[in-house]
Amino acid sequence: MSIHKILLATDGSPLSHNAEHKAIGLAHALKIPVVAVHVTAPFHSFTYRPQLLLTYHVSLRDDSQESYSAAVAEVSEHILGNVRAAAKAAGVECTTHHLSADEPWRAIVDAAKKDGCDLIVMASHGRHGIGAVVLGSEAQKVLTHSDLPVLICK
Numbered sequence: 001m002s003i004h005k006i007l008l009a010t011d012g013s014p015l016s017h018n019a020e021h022k023a024i025g026l027a028h029a030l031k032i033p034v035v036a037v038h039v040t041a042p043f044h045s046f047t048y049r050p051q052l053l054l055t056y057h058v059s060l061r062d063d064s065q066e067s068y069s070a071a072v073a074e075v076s077e078h079i080l081g082n083v084r085a086a087a088k089a090a091g092v093e094c095t096t097h098h099l100s101a102d103e104p105w106r107a108i109v110d111a112a113k114k115d116g117c118d119l120i121v122m123a124s125h126g127r128h129g130i131g132a133v134v135l136g137s138e139a140q141k142v143l144t145h146s147d148l149p150v151l152i153c154k
Contacts, residue, residue: 007117008036009108012079015123019153023121033093035115036083039104040072105141121151
């Protein structure tokens with residue numbers, strides 16, 4: 001199997017930064033491009049306190065869809081901008097996508113297929129105990145549902 005393009009899924013966390021460095025390093029070594037995706041939860045009109053959907057240190061000015069959308073767009077651009085800058089510094093071609101999905105794992109798998117990627121690289125936050133049983137992990141769901149190889153970074 002040969003790898004021609006890597007899909008990097010990132011949420012901007014310190015663990016994701018490690019996955020970003022690994023993906024960019026591998027892409028550099030193989031002289032292939034990276035597609036970076038950041039998936040956020042969509043706003044729903046029945047959402048109680050949209051601030052709770054954000055995993056970032058960003059405050060919403062109000063509970064409106066417009067405020068939520070502006071905040072996630074700003075954060076996503078920051079996260080993906082950092083990936084683009086790191087890729088550019090390493091001489092790696094990089095495209096980025098901000099996706100909105102109720103099931104991030106599905107958006108990641110679908111993006112990899114749509115963009116013609118051969119490998120998915122992402123971090124695992126390593127939930128343990130009841131959290132792993134009840135919530136599962138996006139990385140585990142990607143591993144379970146993807147036909148592509150998945151590199152999990154810790």
